[in-house]
Amino acid sequence: MITTHGLARSFHVDGRRIDAVKGVDIDVSPGMGVTLLGPNGAGKTTSFRMLTTLLRPTAGTATVAGHDLLADPTGVRRRIGYVAQGGGTCGEHTVREELETQGQLYGLSRAKARRRGGEVVEQLELNGLENRLVKTLSGGQRRRLDVALGLVHSPLVVFLDEPTAGLDPQSRAALWKRVHMLRTELGTTVFVTTHYLEEADAFSDQVLIIDHGQIIAEGTPEALKAKVAGHRVEITVPMDLVQAAAAIAERLPHASKPSVIGDTVRFQVPRGDAVIPDLIRAMDLASIPTLSIQVVQPTLDDIFLLLTGRSIREQPNTETSTPDRM
Ligand SMILES: Nc1ncnc2c1ncn2[C@@H]1O[C@H](COP(=O)(O)OP(=O)(O)OP(=O)(O)O)[C@@H](O)[C@H]1O
Missing domain, CATH: 3.40.50.300 (P-loop containing nucleotide triphosphate hydrolases)
Structure with missing residues (x-):
């Protein structure tokens, strides 16, 4: 058609x-x-x-x-x-x-x-x-x-x-x-x-x-979401500490590059439940209060995040390189 x-x-x-x-x-x-x-x-x-x-x-x-x-x-x-x-x-x-x-x-x-x-x-x-x-x-x-x-x-x-x-x-x-x-x-x-x-x-x-x-x-x-292996973790912290929280998330084993939206840090891991105890411990050590933590099944935004490092909900970054087609 x-x-x-x-x-x-x-x-x-x-x-x-x-x-x-x-x-x-x-x-x-x-x-x-x-x-x-x-x-x-x-x-x-x-x-x-x-x-x-x-x-x-x-x-x-x-x-x-x-x-x-x-x-x-x-x-x-x-x-x-x-x-x-x-x-x-x-x-x-x-x-x-x-x-x-x-x-x-x-x-x-x-x-x-x-x-x-x-x-x-x-x-x-x-x-x-x-x-x-x-x-x-x-x-x-x-x-x-x-x-x-x-x-x-x-x-x-x-x-x-x-x-x-x-x-x-x-x-x-x-x-x-x-x-x-x-x-x-x-x-x-x-x-x-x-x-x-x-x-x-x-x-x-x-x-x-x-x-x-x-x-x-x-x-x-369904096929698109199936390309996203694992889970998305979202952690919300006070706004002034969000970059510090993102730096901690980035150091977690097998974590994808985190994206920051407002006061929330998002990243992918193979198993969300396995990473939560380490994440909470690292936040405590850095004295970053955790307002909420969620482990979320993949959405269409996760495929976009996986391919571009950005969320569809963020404003576009016109300087980013063009990703490969899947
Ligand atoms: N008439 C125009 N003259 C110059 N640039 C344009 C024109 N129309 C669109 N663009 C540019 O082309 C790009 C794509 O715009 P387009 O409107 O197709 O995006 P979009 O995905 O529909 O965005 P939105 O979700 O905001 O509606 C943007 O950078 C926009 O500024």
């Missing part, structure tokens, strides 16, 4: 070249739920904007929904839906008007746009809101409307850029429930970007991890 070879995009700003996406190869089968996961500035939105024809690649080729991205962008556009970060709705129209206008923009007749509008209202649980002005909707309702707008022309593939950003947990859960339904009941291919690791894990058939414009790992969430 989506195939790319060496897809790349650079920008030139003040005489400086920024390689936002550095040649990605993507292969997404029909009906799959795929997540592009990566930290801020990794190249997620740029990739999406290329795949949805909004931005011309500087190199590479791609086929989306059976149409060549460069040779037939109109063919691609007709068969995809794109829900941008922040959406694109006008607050002064009603939900029904927005949906019908969008359907007609995609070439549906007025009657067909109205019928499809009714269907997507059902699918995204917007019933009862059809006559409400968009500006009166809650954040979660508005985001569900954004997704509904991306679906009104029955696309084969829908691209959702950060669909749940800024929503409360309840609205996020409601949106994912509907997105899941799109795949299971309608067979729509759904390609999303998210920062939320737990959502990527729960939703995806396939996860593509992107960093500095390159895909550095891909696979099912």
